[in-house]
Amino acid sequence: MNFSPQDIAQFEQRYRTAFINSLTGFKSVNLVGTVNSNGEENLAIFSQVFHLGAHPPLIGMIVRPHTTTRHTLENILEQKHFTLNHINPDIFHQAHQTSARYPREVSEFTETGLTPLYDGNFPAPYVQESKLRIGLQLEETQTLAINQTVLVIGSIQRVVVDEHAIQADGFIDLEVLGSITSSGLDSYHTTHRLARLPYAKLNTTSTTTN
Amino acid sequence: MNFSPQDIAQFEQRYRTAFINSLTGFKSVNLVGTVNSNGEENLAIFSQVFHLGAHPPLIGMIVRPHTTTRHTLENILEQKHFTLNHINPDIFHQAHQTSARYPREVSEFTETGLTPLYDGNFPAPYVQESKLRIGLQLEETQTLAINQTVLVIGSIQRVVVDEHAIQADGFIDLEVLGSITSSGLDSYHTTHRLARLPYAKLNTTSTTTN
Numbered sequence: 001m002n003f004s005p006q007d008i009a010q011f012e013q014r015y016r017t018a019f020i021n022s023l024t025g026f027k028s029v030n031l032v033g034t035v036n037s038n039g040e041e042n043l044a045i046f047s048q049v050f051h052l053g054a055h056p057p058l059i060g061m062i063v064r065p066h067t068t069t070r071h072t073l074e075n076i077l078e079q080k081h082f083t084l085n086h087i088n089p090d091i092f093h094q095a096h097q098t099s100a101r102y103p104r105e106v107s108e109f110t111e112t113g114l115t116p117l118y119d120g121n122f123p124a125p126y127v128q129e130s131k132l133r134i135g136l137q138l139e140e141t142q143t144l145a146i147n148q149t150v151l152v153i154g155s156i157q158r159v160v161v162d163e164h165a166i167q168a169d170g171f172i173d174l175e176v177l178g179s180i181t182s183s184g185l186d187s188y189h190t191t192h193r194l195a196r197l198p199y200a201k202l203n204t205t206s207t208t209t210n
Numbered sequence: 211m212n213f214s215p216q217d218i219a220q221f222e223q224r225y226r227t228a229f230i231n232s233l234t235g236f237k238s239v240n241l242v243g244t245v246n247s248n249g250e251e252n253l254a255i256f257s258q259v260f261h262l263g264a265h266p267p268l269i270g271m272i273v274r275p276h277t278t279t280r281h282t283l284e285n286i287l288e289q290k291h292f293t294l295n296h297i298n299p300d301i302f303h304q305a306h307q308t309s310a311r312y313p314r315e316v317s318e319f320t321e322t323g324l325t326p327l328y329d330g331n332f333p334a335p336y337v338q339e340s341k342l343r344i345g346l347q348l349e350e351t352q353t354l355a356i357n358q359t360v361l362v363i364g365s366i367q368r369v370v371v372d373e374h375a376i377q378a379d380g381f382i383d384l385e386v387l388g389s390i391t392s393s394g395l396d397s398y399h400t401t402h403r404l405a406r407l408p409y410a411k412l413n414t415t416s417t418t419t420n
Contacts, residue, residue: 018380023369025389059234092404092407146268183401184406187381191399
């Protein structure tokens with residue numbers, strides 16, 4: 001099937017949302033933990049998280065301000081800190097449930113039975129049940145003019161991960177941790193490694209690089 | 211293990227790169243096809259691609275201009291069009307090989323044995339071996355001040371996908387297509403669905419939404 005912009009524009013709205021959300025492929029999926037100055041915690045599932053750089057260590061995230069993620073954004077702007085927590089098969093139902101439209105004063109931790117974990121004075125809660133947890137400091141936010149989504153950039157302040165998942169070269173074996181991936185709006189998947197491939201080199205020494 | 215920014219800064223550079231690239235979880239992984247005005251094609255593997263919006267249908271991508279992806283960016287800026295092509299187990303070795311530092315005049319299609327496919331007068335090549343192909347028009351690029359990476363935003367102009375992978379509600383079953391995911395810099399994975407979960411609702415009718 002070959003779909004044009006006109007075809008897509010004529011899709012029923014929820015159909016289009018499900019279709020377009022499937023297109024980028026399997027996604028990073030994380031729980032974002034935040035708290036506001038009243039101590040009201042928020043936990044929200046995000047699939048628009050991406051690596052932005054290793055040196056300095058930066059992660060980017062897209063927030064849609066008119067959805068249930070609004071509380072997350074407000075808390076990040078207020079407290080300047082947030083956490084990312086990988087999801088595993090034991091908690092994916094609870095992780096998905098955080099996308100319900102809870103009012104601000106209700107903690108998704110309490111509602112879903114996930115456990116907030118505080119590390120020293122870091123001003124955002126981690127998810128205790130997560131096997132890879134990242135603490136981030138807000139560096140920059142920017143509203144994208146094209147559709148009013150918000151790009152949030154955080155710098156990595158803390159990484160908590162089981163040592164046995166870290167390989168000799170620094171690669172973290174996410175399958176050891178049970179981290180899952182998502183697709184579309186509501187599909188969750190475990191993974192099975194095909195291979196780690198060696199650094200790609202040119203096939204011939206006569207080829208020059210530039 | 212609990213890693214601080216000081217710990218991470220002291221990692222050997224390649225170790226740090228592998229470690230930080232693992233943190234966001236499993237990633238969307240796509241081949242980006244472009245061509246310049248001389249007809250020189252480029253094909254590059256990208257794992258920093260994300261859903262940006264369904265209406266209008268937009269996809270975001272992070273490009274690191276000082277790497278092998280530079281030719282991709284130059285071609286996108288010149289031709290204003292590019293393609294995204296899902297990767298499946300039959301082509302993941304070839305897809306990975308596109309990350310070698312080929313000079314501009316060398317086509318990664320030719321070098322890896324993947325087949326460029328042109329659709330009408332769309333000014334970028336698709337990958338024939340891919341089971342989900344997206345044609346995009348450049349809408350915006352922006353250099354992020356924080357680390358000089360470039361945010362590229364494209365609008366979806368064409369989607370080619372087998373009809374039997376599209377479910378009744380618009381969700382595309384990527385496992386039917388064999389689309390894979392990646393982690394770190396060099397690890398590739400097939401997936402196995404845990405479940406599609408229903409739209410999350412509040413647990414109690416007495417709770418109000420806002």
